[in-house]
Amino acid sequence: xxxxxxxxxxxxxxxxxxxxxxxxxxxxxxxxxxxxxxxxxxxxxxxxxxxxxxxxxxxxxxxxxxxxxxxxxxxxxxxxxxxxxxxxxxxxxxxxxxxxxxxxxxxxxxxxxxxxxxxxxxxxxxxxxxxxxxxxxxxxxxxxxxxxxxxxxxxxxxxxxxxxxxxxxxxxxxxxxxxxxxxxxxxxxxxxxxxxxxxxxxxxxxxxxxxxxxxxxxxxxxxxxxxxxxxxxxxxxxxxxxxxxxxxxxxxxxxxxxxxxxxxxxxxxxxxxxxxxxxxxxxxxxxxxxxxxxxxxxxxxxxxxxxxxxxxxxxxxxxxxxxxxxxxxxxxxxxxxxxxxxxxxxxxxxxxxxxxxxxxxxxxxxxxxx
Numbered sequence: 352x353x354x355x356x357x358x359x360x361x362x363x364x365x366x367x368x369x370x371x372x373x374x375x376x377x378x379x380x381x382x383x384x385x386x387x388x389x390x391x392x393x394x395x396x397x398x399x400x401x402x403x404x405x406x407x408x409x410x411x412x413x414x415x416x417x418x419x420x421x422x423x424x425x426x427x428x429x430x431x432x433x434x435x436x437x438x439x440x441x442x443x444x445x446x447x448x449x450x451x452x453x454x455x456x457x458x459x460x461x462x463x464x465x466x467x468x469x470x471x472x473x474x475x476x477x478x479x480x481x482x483x484x485x486x487x488x489x490x491x492x493x494x495x496x497x498x499x500x501x502x503x504x505x506x507x508x509x510x511x512x513x514x515x516x517x518x519x520x521x522x523x524x525x526x527x528x529x530x531x532x533x534x535x536x537x538x539x540x541x542x543x544x545x546x547x548x549x550x551x552x553x554x555x556x557x558x559x560x561x562x563x564x565x566x567x568x569x570x571x572x573x574x575x576x577x578x579x580x581x582x583x584x585x586x587x588x589x590x591x592x593x594x595x596x597x598x599x600x601x602x603x604x605x606x607x608x609x610x611x612x613x614x615x616x617x618x619x620x621x622x623x624x625x626x627x628x629x630x631x632x633x634x635x636x637x638x639x640x641x642x643x644x645x646x647x648x649x650x651x652x653x654x655x656x657x658x659x660x661x662x663x664x665x666x667x668x669x670x671x672x673x674x675x676x677x678x679x680x681x682x683x684x685x686x687x688x689x690x691x692x693x694x695x696x697x698x699x700x701x702x703x704x705x706x707x708x709x710x711x712x713x714x715x716x717x718x719x720x721x
Contacts, residue, residue, distance in 0.1 A: 392440060394439060395434045398439040401478075401481070407420050439475070439478060447495050451495075454467060454468070455504055512675065513676035523535075533604040538673045545648065545649045546578070546580060548602070548646055550566075551600055552601075562581070565579055565580070601645070610643040678690050
């Protein structure tokens with residue numbers, strides 16, 4: 352199995368038949384076929400490899416909205432660099448402390464270090480459930496508390512501020528029409544970057560005065576939460592022509608269309624006669640190393656905006672800052688509860704992270720009462 356010979360005991364013995372049935376059942380259930388064998392001693396590297404195989408299958412059901420498999424791989428790098436050949440059963444809390452210090456030396460921020468250390472704990476917890484690691488290892492690691500602000504050497508990250516509409520408007524002319532529409536839709540709805548990337552006509556209900564967009568999948572789908580994005584008149588004006596020319600199950604905002612728009616703009620600005628130099632299509636690669644895809648993800652979306660910011664000569668801003676700008680505006684005009692509902696948050700305290708407080712209102716009140 353997987354290139355390994357699995358010994359089941361003496362030929363035709365009752366124990367061998369039982370071991371065979373158990374091994375096949377474990378394999379079919381997606382569990383390690385070596386699970387349950389306390390005598391097996393595996394290294395930290397072997398544990399991580401098995402866990403990542405499990406993570407790819409487990410989180411793969413969530414589609415493009417999750418980065419967890421990648422995040423586990425990033426968390427495992429310092430762990431494997433320091434303790435890859437160490438027996439997993441002897442991995443102590445002091446080892447996790449050492450790995451965490453290595454993360455800090457790498458330059459990771461305190462919050463990110465805590466998140467990645469938590470993922471490493473989950474790797475060993477999974478190892479316990481699979482019978483690969485003694486329970487005492489997991490219990491020991493749970494005693495390691497997260498890094499506290501001001502009590503460690505890890506750097507702190509600045510909160511993500513909302514991007515001003517002036518900066519966004521300066522950036523828009525340096526985007527293709529498709530990307531420009533994507534940014535405007537994102538700003539007017541306050542959706543998550545990935546939700547803007549996944550927009551399809553079949554997911555938009557246009558029957559009411561306010562349209563509703565239910566993404567094919569979203570960040571909290573595995574919690575059983577429904578995500579409904581409300582699209583008002585401004586968003587509708589942007590989407591209407593795009594929805595009409597897009598197949599129902601195709602993505603509205605595509606790199607393919609954006610790249611064609613870029614090529615068309617370059618050709619329109621051409622000053623050399625077509626009889627001279629390269630003509631459209633003559634220098635096109637038959638097999639490009641990287642062809643435009645059928646949709647963006649949050650990372651490629653951010654890179655496209657970053658490139659536009661450089662061309663526009665404005666400070667770099669990220670797609671998520673559009674969501675912060677939307678949240679701040681809604682909170683200022685309509686209150687925290689409205690912002691919570693429109694952002695799709697289950698708790699108001701999460702919304703407050705996105706929506707900046709209205710300090711101008713606080714100053715006005717202070718001028719009256721203070």
